[in-house]
Amino acid sequence: MEPPTYSPATTALLFVDPYNDFLSEGGKVWPRIEPIANEVGLIANLRSIVRAVRAAGLRVFIAPHRRWEPGDYEDWCHPNPTQRAIIERHSFARGEWGGEWHPEFAPQPGDIVAKEHWAQSGFANTDLDQQLRQHGITHVILVGLLANTCIESTGRYAMELGYHVTLVRDATAAFSRDMMHAAHELNGPTFAHAILKTAELLNALPQLAAAE
Template sequence: MNPSTTALLLIEYQNDFVSDGGAQHDAVSNVMAQTKMLANSKTLVEAARKSGATILHAPISFADGYPEIGTDAYGILAGIVAAKAFRKGSWGAEFAPEMMPATGDIVVEGKRGLDCFASTNLDFILRQRGITNLAIAGFLTNCCVESTMRSAYERGYDVVTLTDCTATLSPEEQQASVAKNFPMFSRPMTHDVFLNALSRA
């Protein structure tokens, strides 16, 4: 993979997921520990950035009262409302200290649901920069990562999912996504395999 046409998309590395005390941290901490997700992600982003790949951060946030979601929310979005997670301007919605954007990184704005393409200008950014390869890491494996993976696949990108840089609510859900769903719509790789491919370009 050529770094000049490769982007790394980092989904929701925010305090509410990543950090102790975050509204959703306890829900994902077990799988994070199992996959060594945070340490792997730090290594991943530092090396990918150094290689010259485009680094994109896709945080999610909602206004007070969650007007973007509506009153009859169900499923994962209802869980966000119930946990009072990712409130705009709150500590929980801030980037985790370990995964702060660096100079030259791009922060994708407007994410309000699962698919990073749905309510943002992500596709525009990628095409403007001539990106053909999109590697995806972050939360939740079987929600935002999978939704974005499928959309990227449909749009013709060469998609990589970073199996040891993702986390979700249970080991069973993590395994099902990585083993069954990732191979259908992407090239699943560990972070070191991906970085190796990037460095050989």
Template sequence: MTKDYEKNTTGLLLVDPYNDFLSPEGKSFTRAKEVADSVNLFEHLKAILSSVRKVGIQVFFVPHHRSEPDDFQNWKHPTPYQLRTKERQVFAKGTWGGEFHSDFQPQKGDVIIKEHWGSSGFANTDLDHQLKMHGVQKIIVIGMLANTCIEATARFGMELGYHVTLVKDATAAFSKEAMHAAHEINGPTFAHAIRTTKELLALM
């Protein structure tokens, strides 16, 4: 292991590996399919997860709130995005779509973070506390979607003092423009490293 990603101080954040995103029958799969296919998303996610497990890097599952029919009742400021997610019941609680994909199941020793209501995996969850308790200083952020939960989580992590790595072909978005914005425009303003899967694995 190189000094770039020491196993005792690095954490992998796997964001929203739900069936609704990653399985062909998922509610949001078709919207991201073109971009996901273009970057070979599925194989890259599997390769990274397998590699970090082999070298002993701590894995953190960072899941979005699982939708329920009465979500956001009496909320003062739900966003249009949140309301659309509720209407479509994406990641619905107690359904197949709201389960983690079969290839991305938690294993013994993995940490499952409390569900986030918005985009950031840090806001109103225990992610920061769990990272600190595990001695993590550097975070590698992969999963879905590049310009929403990945960006918000990674940016928040930087603000909290973590070294942040984005992996631009281990995520996807609903358009090429969103991917471009996430990695070419916004990412460089907060991420310490923006790598490909091949580049990341070479450092492990």
């Protein structure tokens, strides 16, 4: 499959959950991600992609998870397994280091930060769809975490809403190789329009050669 054409006017990088707890040494969830992250070169690939999309003139949107606050989910009727784990470990706690942006992937002037999502989809109960449409976006390139939860759920929702969806298999991570396999080989092809590696994406971005 040939990579699609990415117009700066209609394409956005959608970075899901770029928090210290996920992406930084010392983060609450990082130890579970680290083996796969190191295997695929996650941090280096994210650096390359963010730098390249900015050079190419694409907008960056951030889809952040709910920052945990005391009492979150505790009196809910149906908290999901991840939310029950958050009750215990306080992932992405508001006001704490783990709930701050990874310093290399923090929002820059002109970036759009959507409202925080409570579960797995960056679209559910947020303003992400409205923000994308108001900025003329039709194509979204998903990176961030986790491959088989928030990335997959956000990508599926984007497809249902009519967006062109690109997954980047080595710009995400999960807790196991099996989860990565499911995300990109089994489930991804049922909703994504393109599933690329970082190098393939960089080659497809406009203006990259000129920027380099």
